[in-house]
Amino acid sequence: MAKTRLSRRAFLRSTAAGAAVLGFPLLLRAQPKTFKIGAIHPVTGPLAEPGQACRLGAQMAADAINAAGGIKSKGGLRLELLLGDTQTKPENGRVEAERAVGQGARMLLGSFDSGSTNSMVSVAQQKRVPLLVDIAAADPITANVAKSVKEGQQKVQYVYRNFPTGSSFGRNAVQYFTEIFKEAGVAPKRVVLMHANDLFGTNQMRGFKAAWEAAKPSWEIVEIIPWPEPPSDLSTEVSRAKALQPDVIAPITRPASAQLLLPEIRKQRVELMGIVGPGSPGLYEAGQFAVLKEDLEYVMTSVPWPSFKNPRTLAVAEEYAKRAERETGRRRTFDTNSGYSYDALFLIADILERAATLDDPDAIVEAMRKTRFAGGLMQYGGPILFNEIGDNPNAIATMIQILGQKPVAVWPKAAALQKFVFPRPKT
Numbered sequence: 001m002a003k004t005r006l007s008r009r010a011f012l013r014s015t016a017a018g019a020a021v022l023g024f025p026l027l028l029r030a031q032p033k034t035f036k037i038g039a040i041h042p043v044t045g046p047l048a049e050p051g052q053a054c055r056l057g058a059q060m061a062a063d064a065i066n067a068a069g070g071i072k073s074k075g076g077l078r079l080e081l082l083l084g085d086t087q088t089k090p091e092n093g094r095v096e097a098e099r100a101v102g103q104g105a106r107m108l109l110g111s112f113d114s115g116s117t118n119s120m121v122s123v124a125q126q127k128r129v130p131l132l133v134d135i136a137a138a139d140p141i142t143a144n145v146a147k148s149v150k151e152g153q154q155k156v157q158y159v160y161r162n163f164p165t166g167s168s169f170g171r172n173a174v175q176y177f178t179e180i181f182k183e184a185g186v187a188p189k190r191v192v193l194m195h196a197n198d199l200f201g202t203n204q205m206r207g208f209k210a211a212w213e214a215a216k217p218s219w220e221i222v223e224i225i226p227w228p229e230p231p232s233d234l235s236t237e238v239s240r241a242k243a244l245q246p247d248v249i250a251p252i253t254r255p256a257s258a259q260l261l262l263p264e265i266r267k268q269r270v271e272l273m274g275i276v277g278p279g280s281p282g283l284y285e286a287g288q289f290a291v292l293k294e295d296l297e298y299v300m301t302s303v304p305w306p307s308f309k310n311p312r313t314l315a316v317a318e319e320y321a322k323r324a325e326r327e328t329g330r331r332r333t334f335d336t337n338s339g340y341s342y343d344a345l346f347l348i349a350d351i352l353e354r355a356a357t358l359d360d361p362d363a364i365v366e367a368m369r370k371t372r373f374a375g376g377l378m379q380y381g382g383p384i385l386f387n388e389i390g391d392n393p394n395a396i397a398t399m400i401q402i403l404g405q406k407p408v409a410v411w412p413k414a415a416a417l418q419k420f421v422f423p424r425p426k427t
Contacts, residue, residue: 034080035071035352037062038100038129040110040120041341045088046230046256047113049287050337054112054135055083056324057338060316061345071352079345090115090199097123097131105129106358109344112337114138114200121145124158128361130368133161134344135337137169137279138203142390158361160368160390162347163340164279164304164397166200170207172397173278173302176411177248178217180276180300180399183411184422188247188273190222194237194261195252196229201280204252208278222246230256238264247273251280258282262295273423277301279397284407286332296402298424305398305409306339306377308417313377316342333407343376347384350375379415 039058042051062079071077082105084096093116097108101123108124108131111117117136124131125145133141142161148154164172181188193208195201205224212221223244227237238261241249249272251261259282265275275298277283283301306313317334320342324332332338352358355367373384382394399411401420410420 034078035074035358036080036082036100036104036106037345037348038084038097038103038105038108038110039081039341040084040086040093040096040100040108040116041112042086042088042116043083044085046254047088047281049255049285050135050281051086051088051112052328053285053332053335053337054110054341056327057320057334057341058109058134058345060320060323060338061342065345065349071349073353074358077352077358079349084110086111086113086116088113088116090119093117093119094123096120097129098127101127101129106361107132107348107364109134109341109348110136112136114141114203115198117141118199121159125154128156128158130361130364131159132344132348132368133159133163134341135163136161136200137164137166138199139165139167139207140203146389156362156365157390158365160386162344162384162392162395164395165391166203166207167210168207168393168395169204169279169302169397170209170211173208173250174211174215174217176302176397176399177219177250177276178215180411180420180422181219184420186273186423188219190244190246191219191248191250192223192225192241192244192246193221193250193252193278194225194227194241196254196257196280197226198229198254201226201229201252201254204278204280208250208252219248221250227257229254231260234260234264235268237261238268238270242268242270246270249275251275251277251283253277253280253282255282255285255288258288259291262292262299266295275299275424276422277303279303281336284333284335284400284402285337286330289405293405297405298402298421300399300401300410300420300422302397302399303336304340304395305336305379305400305407305415306334307379307415308409309415310377313339316377335407339378343378343384346375347371347373379409 041054086092097120114136195205279302320334
């Protein structure tokens with residue numbers, strides 16, 4: 001445990017080297033004028049690993065943009081990240097956003113967890129500071145603001161998201177489940193859906209269930225089993241799932257719950273064709289492999305994933321792995337979290353290049369609305385753009401599978417780097 005704490009401290013020190021940490025601005029010599037962005041993620045607490053990945057991805061992108069000349073249409077304006085930590089506490093999204101704005105942030109970025117992101121929304125709307133959601137799937141984050149603007153309760157929407165919503169996660173997952181079962185030549189009938197009961201997990205569950213009801217596939221969701229997040233024990237929930245004789249368990253996890261769920265499935269000897277997730281963290285991060293080891297092998301989950309057929313993605317992924325090793329002592333995969341935060345900074349740079357002025361937040365919002373950005377490293381269904389809700393309809397998921405203790409894209413075929421293994425081998 002001491003080593004983990006040291007690595008975390010080392011990470012926080014090293015990522016602060018190129019940015020000002022909220023509440024502790026770095027004392028440097030006079031620097032050229034910068035455009036300050038409050039980059040807020042959970043870098044401590046139960047969601048620390050994905051939050052740290054978000055922070056490092058964002059910092060790498062900001063460094064790359066600045067090294068290439070900054071925002072050229074604005075005289076080479078450099079990007080400066082004001083780093084914030086929600087500590088994996090939803091209410092801290094608002095606290096950290098307010099601190100960032102107080103220190104001069106003219107845009108906000110964040111924040112991985114749907115609960116803390118949702119609490120940032122009020123700051124963005126009240127302070128008129130555009131918020132780009134890099135990662136957070138709960139539909140209400142943008143939908144509630146869009147509804148308020150449409151009904152005349154607010155004048156301008158300052159919240160936009162480049163990440164799949166829970167609804168789109170559900171549609172992708174149901175489609176991929178059905179296609180993979182067909183491709184494998186098998187016919188699972190009974191699926192048990194298990195999920196964390198926080199805002200994210202509940203929203204993901206509802207999206208998957210609604211997509212399943214609309215698609216009417218040949219397989220059935222026979223039961224939905226929630227658990228309190230973070231859980232202390234999942235033996236009762238797994239026993240309940242086992243009694244239903246499922247062909248597939250479809251878990252919506254967090255890192256902490258995945259560390260309990262997968263070993264418990266093994267301990268209770270639940271006979272399954274496979275574990276196939278509709279989309280959540282906890283099933284692909286480097287730290288999870290260190291804890292779960294073989295319990296992760298052959299697990300699939302439908303998550304946003306980098307386009308590793310893109311040579312630029314491969315180059316950034318290698319740089320990311322080396323930098324993560326230098327700063328944390330462990331190589332990490334360029335993944336959902338680091339990838340979407342990396343893309344977010346380049347998207348912000350594109351928005352700032354096109355904005356008529358940076359002195360008026362409404363001008364920045366106008367540039368956001370007109371976005372058609374095709375330079376992302378993640379898998380997309382088209383250019384990044386924003387619909388009437390403020391979401392990117394081209395943000396999609398990819399089915400990945402843990403093969404040889406590594407996460408690999410396996411579906412759809414256009415994105416696949418390896419053939420999936422389903423049903424999983426019997427032990």
